[in-house]
Amino acid sequence: MGLTGSIGAGKSTAAALLRARGLTVLDADEQARLVTAEPETLAELEAAFPGVVRGGALDRAALAARVFGDAAQLARLNAITHPRVRTRMSALEAEAAARGEAWVVQDVPLLFEGGLDKSMDAVLLIDAPLETRVARVMARSGLSREDVLARDARQMPADEKRRRATLTLDNGGDLAALEAQLGAALRELGLAPT
Incomplete structure (x- = not known):
């Protein structure tokens, strides 16, 4: 299953909730940090930039x-970077399958933009109103409003993400509301008791 969301929507919070429910969540950003620490990747990045x-x-x-x-x-x-990250994610997913895990969540910020949704059994989208997302990112990162809006503009529009997602959770409220929606989504997907 894919997990995605626009900048500031609360994807990381949803990923933590999924882990707390016992699901394996593979974080593409974490794998990207690991990949970009590898000497071979660093050499390529330095040559290019x-x-x-x-x-x-x-x-x-x-x-x-x-x-x-x-x-x-x-x-x-x-x-x-992307081919290296995808290779790492595939290897981790194979390890989970070898352990007998029927479902693995791939937390990928640009899942739709990278066309990875086509390889997922389902896609869970975390969304929130734009102003909520902007305020969250500004508070956690120190980015200016303009920087957040510029990064958001480089992502697929939220309406298109909602159209493509299997299920969309609205994270404009509090943690309890997100947890309740997540529970309902997992039941709908057959991943939790009814």
């Missing part, structure tokens, strides 16, 4: 400054 590797580590802020807002540079970055 000189100056983004400092002291043997990726300077994420410098890389973001180089690629965000430049579609060609972002595509170049994705060509280096």
Whole structure:
């Protein structure tokens, strides 16, 4: 199953709730951090974006400054990192299947944008009103409103995500409301007792 949502929607909160219910959740962002710490990947990133590797580590802020807002540079970055992340995610999913797990959740922020929804049995979308999402991201990251809106604009529109998702949870309320919706969604998918 895929788990996705626009920036600030609460996808990480939903992932934590799914883990608490005993589901294996594979985090694409975590795998991307691991991939970009590998010497081979760092060498490719430095060759493509000189100056983004400092002291043997990726300077994420410098890389973001180089690629965000430049579609060609972002595509170049994705060509280096995405295949490696997908390989790691596939290996982790295979390990879970070997353990006998029938369902594994892949937490992928750009699931639809990367066309990964086509390989999922179901897609759970976490959504929230734009102003709620902007306020959350500004509070947690220190990004300006303009930066958050720019990042949101580079993602697929929420209406299109809702159209493509198997189920959509509205995370505009409190944690209890999200937990209740998540429970109902898991029952609908046959992953929880009724």
